Amino acid sequence: MSTRESVKSQVSPEEWKQRVDLAAAYRLVALYGWDDLVFTHLTARVPGPEHHFLINPYGMTFDEITASSLVKISLDGHKVMDSPYDINPAGFTIHSCIHAAREDALCVMHTHSLNGVAVSAQKDGVLPISQQSLFVLASLAYHDYEGLALRDDEKPRLVRDLGTKNFLMLRNHGLLTVAPTVADAFLFMYVFEAACMIQVRALAGGRELIPIAQPILDGIQQAVQQVTRGLGGGIAWPGLLRKLDRRNPGYSD
Template identity: 75%
Template sequence: MTDIRSRVSPEEWQARVDLAAAYRLVADFGWDDLVFTHISARVPGPAPHFLINPYGWLFEEITASSLVKVDLDGRKVMESPNEINPAGFTIHSAIHAARADAHCVMHTHSLNGVAVSAQKNGVLPVSQQSTLVLASLAYHDYEGIALRDDEKPRLVADFGDKTFLMLRNHGLLTVGASAADAFLAMYVFEAACTIQVRAQSGGGELVPVNPQIVAGVQQAASAVTRGLGGQLAWPGLLRRLDRLDPSYKT
């Protein structure tokens, strides 16, 4: 493969490394769905360019160099032997175009996430993790495989300015100012769904969290992470990847 690192800015290369790390971590945590979901990241700089996975690659195979750079229409703006999944970029391009704060968009089809997305009441306030999600959660009804541009305005309107989006009968989506923030949000979202499914499977009556706690959870979460958000956990996650396989950085 062409030496991508020598052809891009240091800032873009760092964005590539972080995005590749996010792909590897999603695979490591078991949230991937073969080759069928996506994480995208805005390329630093004035141009509306984005990085996304090469279609057909497993998340555990993604590297900084393999990521495909595209514009908001999904057209490649840098030569690459790889193509992208048009369904994936329909969702991602809609959010990137509407949300300047969404530097990274992460979407999964995890089993527990899809299970809760199929429940009429969605995320229930039954865990500490769920309170973090409920403080900034939106829902979007299923409209089939995301190939149509006319779905974009409805998706954007439903999402608003939230961090967590539950795609009904489909999966989970998070956004962040960085790959680290989007990953931490997805970790919490996935944990909330997993806990809910396990709690429901016990058959007993569930105890809801006091709504006043949900209302104040964002301030409490900021205090716990010292205002760093995903950056608090990110260095440790990268060390984990480096122990497993550092090739994501190539």
């Protein structure tokens, strides 16, 4: 029996779908160039009453992750299903506290993209200079840098700073999104990254920027508040999976 069939036979159809979606998200992060070798994580809660989560096998690059290679762990970072792969418990520090505090945070994505880190180091953070930025600003929080995210005492401050938002900028560190589905968390990250890329390029142009006027900003943000919990991930996701099928098939193994 193949590894794929072995794992698939041990889990529910709902968990298998979550595995396929999360593996696809890892490969998409690599495809769009947001990965940082093996040093960030995307996690998703397994459907069902148990607080179990899926995380990447440590040391595997994002473009080679499969549904069956994802490791199922408990909220305290211990394996709850046999797997030949190790995980990075320290990498679950940020994710675990958010999953525990937010029942709607079924998927948490964290990246160290170059554009994201660049903007996270800018004092004013995300600027209202693009339509993409409006979606982010409507649900954006910030968390100050406290060193490598390894200490449990940082968890309450992470949870406090995130609050009920869907976008979190980790100062001098990177980007984080949370959502009820893998598809929405990925689309949030796509918009977050786009806003940062646009800002980096606009600032590099060396010319005076045109900020979006405050009345427009206020009006759009009121509308976006209703949209940011469902930017359309479900609409874009099938197309993204088709792109993966063309560019990097095998994620569903």
